[in-house]
Amino acid sequence: MLQQLDRTLADNLLRPRSVAIVGASDDRTKTTARPLQFLRAAGFEGAVYPVNPSRDTVLGERAWPSLDALPEVPDHVYVLTNAEPAIATVRECGRLGVPMVTILASGFGEEGHEGEERQARLQAAAREGGVRLVGPSSLGVTNPRTGMLLTANAAFAEEGLPEGDVFVASQSGSVIGALLSRGKTRGLGFAGLVSVGGEADLSIGELCEATLDDPGIGSYALFLESLQHSTDLASFAHAAHAAGKPVAVYKLGRSEEAAALSVSHTGALAGADAESDAFLAACGFARVDHLEALIEAPPLLARLGAVGNRSTARVGIITTTGGGAAVVVDQLATRGVSVVAPSSATLQAMTDAGCPVAPSLIVDLTLAGAKHELVRSAVSIMQDSGEFDLVLFVIGSSARSNPELAVRAIAECADGATPVAAFALPDALATLELLHHSGVPAFRTPEACADAVAAALGRRAPTVARTWPTPEADGAVVLNEVDSGRLLQEQGVPVVPGVVIGLDEVAQVAGSLPVTFPVAVKALSANLPHKSDAGGVVLGVADADGVVAAVDAIVAAVREHAGEVELDGVLVQEMATPGVVDTLVGYRVSPSVGPVVVLAAGGVLTELYKDSTMRLAPVDEAEALAMIGEVRALGQLHGFRGGPRGDVEALAAAIVAVSRLAVDRPDVVEAEMNPLSVRTEGQGVVALDALVRVAAQGEQSSPSSSLSGTS
Template sequence: MSLESNIPALFNPQTVAVIGASASPGKVGYSVVANMLDAGFQGTLIPVNPTRDEILGLPTVKTIEALPEGLDLAVIVLPVAGVVPAMEALARRKARAAIVITAGFKEVGGDGAALERRLIEICEANDIAMVGPNCLGLISTGGKVNASFAAGNALTGTIACFSQSGALCTAILDWAQGENVGFSKFVSLGNKAVINEADMLDSLSDDPETSVIVGYLENVEDGPHFMKKAPEVTRKKPVIIIKSGTTAAGAKAASSHTGAIAGDDAAYTAAFRKTGVVRAENMAELFDYAQAFSTQPLPKGPGLAIITNSGGPGAMAADATEKSSLEVAQVMPETAAKLKAVLPAFASVANPIDIIGDAPAERYRKTLEIVAADPNVHIVLVLLSPTASAEIDETAKAVIDVARTSDKPFFVNFMGGLRIKTGQVLLREAGIPFSVYLEPLIACAEAMYGHYLWTTAAPAAYPDVARNQAAARKVIAEARSTGATEIVEFQAQSVLSAYGLPTPQTALTTTAKEAAAAATKIGFPVVLKIASPQISHKSDVGGVKVGLASADEVAAAFTAITAQAARMRPDAKIAGCLVQEMAPKGCKELIIGFKRDPRFGPLLMFGLGGIYVEILKDISFRLAPVTRAEARAMIGEIKSYKLLAGARGEKPVNLQALEDILVAMSQMAMDFPEIVEADFNPVLVNAEKAIVADVRLALSE
């Protein structure tokens, strides 16, 4: 047996022991036993208590040694000091799986962290699939298991949920019971000492009882494992995750809560995008997405039809649609003709389809049947304003009837409060996504269409970048041999050349005379830059002169630059000056770079350069490696893309050249793990070409 093969014992055990079972109501050891009984567990449930003969009518055993060998699942609710000895005893009894509810481990640091490391050692050495510690427990409705101290059981459904926060688990369960939402599995991961989110995704991917997976995370424990498993799962079923720690304050709170070390939020966004995970930004979105994905078919296109009994809400829905990645569908001429035949003469058959404020339920029904059959319509949005003549409940029933016979997703927005409540209940019970607000419904439809595109996309094709790794490795090795943690421009030029990256004509010169001669050869005007392995920010020491138009100007600038750099940085070794060709006129200034995220690897960045990057933060991100399509998407995502595509009669810049730079940088990041950060700043681009005008590479210590 392996640890992974023992995970099913968590959800479908035949024999369960509660270590630390109690006969006192209110204690966790009592709640777990009571919840198992209330769930209707069909197997053998054994309370372990050294002083009681029975608990809740069940005979107890006094010690773990008295448990049967090969026990499926043990739930540990002992004081923290007793958990490791209990796990050692369970290992001797060849237990397959365990849930450690007890807190006081990694999340408190110090001795607690040491105890958790010991738990991990025991479980890994004995293939025990452990959830926790510091968790609420888990529920498996199909297995009639409620090995938790939650208040009540979960309803049966097709949503599987895992959470790093036990408190959030209780809130989600309470919400779900109020909304009549059911679950197949419900897992509180706690500190994720052994079983983490990637293991949970893997175990749920082929679970026939689960159609949608939702999760709350404070961090990803094993980035490479997650990046491997998540896309395999999301190709089969949607995975919706909300992640906290997106701000500095949130990251600090997450660390103190479960010992998580929150990573860069941009890296998480990029990781979710690359693996097909749908990210929810808040709890309301998580609930909305979970219901929509679990009850509706995926839209097979972006076309959204709006059926409304009021012009204003219809216009608002069209506006919200246009701001998303969806489209207001153009109905077919045949559809328009059929609508005209059943609607009043003054109704609008152009999308939004306004069927007028006096519309009875039957008018909604006929309209929906016609519109849902239109091949240009992929999503149906039904709006209702509670006019005096509106038949709210009957309209809800009409929506339900048509939706049941359609392979397209339906979303319903009944506006108002008191009058629409019974209609709301009917729609919710029928599994039709409902909201009194438009925006959440559009967001759900957009997320579902995005997931459809993910599941139907061709496998990623990574370009083969022509490169001379040996030449680049030699430069990096020479820098590391001197103890350098940065490769600055005059050294990094060779690395860029090895990857075919476009650089300006450059010459390293050691005297004013050499600089003047090099400038004459390159052609005026030129740029002069200080060359020193210790000076990465050249402008800080006045180490850059631009627009030098003659040999005399270059020679004078060389003397001035080197003297000033030596005066301001006496610790720096001055190698001389770089002479570079000036960038052509009309260039846009960009920044392209990467930072190596500790969990997910190289995170590529693209955006406007210069002062704009600090002020506007108009940047897009992707995790390496990137395909050409991903590089193209990075460029198109920044808000100022129109400046690159050509604004007010300007020629568009060479977007292909920018793609080439992103792809080459991505490959460099993958080839050299010792490069932890890279800045190509600025990258200058015009309609003809792009040039990496300056570069800095940071190395690991």
């Protein structure tokens, strides 16, 4: 058998010249009989070799006893056997020089220790033989453009599957079928659909990146259950952006459950889905919450480009049904997208064109205006006005009964200066298909429409790093407040100065402390990250006698609440001047997406309010300012109800400084300032408490030292 070596990964994946189906069944009712049936029904022109050592024929075709009996080395082998035989088949493929194998079987990494051991043997067999794997637990790979339906998914039994330019990759095999059937109903076709399964070898990111050179693929739709292999996704994000091919994502996990809690509040705020959200946004992906929006959004993404800020985007709505438009306005508002009213000049231009409308948030042509020339004129005027980033037409009853009126006119505006999209209030699938094929993104429900529009307007160029530091969290050590503060000071964040006193010297030195009263007295221990919870903080201490009493109270409280904790001493700090607002600025290295920086309302109620925002680290000043604008409680920084304005620029600088731990201190696993007090405008910020956790690397500096800073 001879093999040509000029084939790419994408060629073997989507355009194989020959395929073999190992374990093909002669029973048409079985899952393992589907791939052969689908390939034949779709008219796949390549060679197909059913492999079944127990039969001479399969579904009326010659069956081959083994792969090495074939007359050629197939480009792609689909293995339908159980797990152990699948490993043996991959080993045989490596020996023969088969470049691509897809595995249906489960029973690998998802099944505990035994499955992990089995997956390790599978990976070793592939690696040794130079075989690339899709799966395990893959329902297959399809390319509707060539009839290459190498899949066991029953949904592909349908006839008349439309072709398109959207490539779908999913970590769930059943979702592939769901998207296919929903797309067919909507008249939306696909350039390829791949069930990536367990990603033992080819990850969803690497697989998609390999297909970017395919001219028949214009955009991507990803269904994600997790963010394993996120570095590959990050690499794909940059490559897809460079290729001008947008990516829509549906990611499971929109719950309030956090990731495994860590020692800081930041760990609780940085829940698994919040991290996913920050990561996907930094990838420049458009994350949607409706499954239907996943297949309806790509045409809009391709038309809009990367806008970057949904809150400042300008959406103009034109309609022949005021009630339907109001529904869409409402759905957009709940997603942070504001509708912009047309200017008086635009309204006058419509009047001059014979389609006068009353001043309003929406351009309501009313039912009487559902006429071809009027609709076309009104849409064109809005597109040419320069006042909108997107014109959205909400079509009334004519979408179903008289599409030659408004619908045809909208379709003729597909290439206007400003992108136009449409939502049909009645159930009008023929109208949606007509608009789609004319180049107008069209939506069946107001929820999916608003979801896709919000996701598209929020999409920006990727900023995620392709790789990131991965300090070893196991065995990481927590620094006490003095050492934590010193590390943050080195990053450029001001901290409150203080003096450390040993427990056995409090009475002797309390009267000669180099501080100005009143002071705060705090328990000092790396093993007591949340001092307030254990009674380890006493504020507003007025004199030396108060310091002695405060230390006695702290020692007793810590003994009661955390008896096993030994204190390094106490930290005495001058009481800082009250600021405009207290914030939390945190940093952690997520095991799934890398370094993140978190901003939240500060203090002991941080986790209760859950008013926070997150970005991948590091960030620049512009991104830090955007974060400040997203935390509702920080609105008072701008002089709420006549109050003083806070030093927003200093807070942004502190966020940037902490985020740069990703670059400057890759050994830091976690860091937090809570509270970070924001003073009045021009007076800066100051960290009143600090917590840092670093990867273990030798002895830490002595805790019995002073902490310099400004208060």
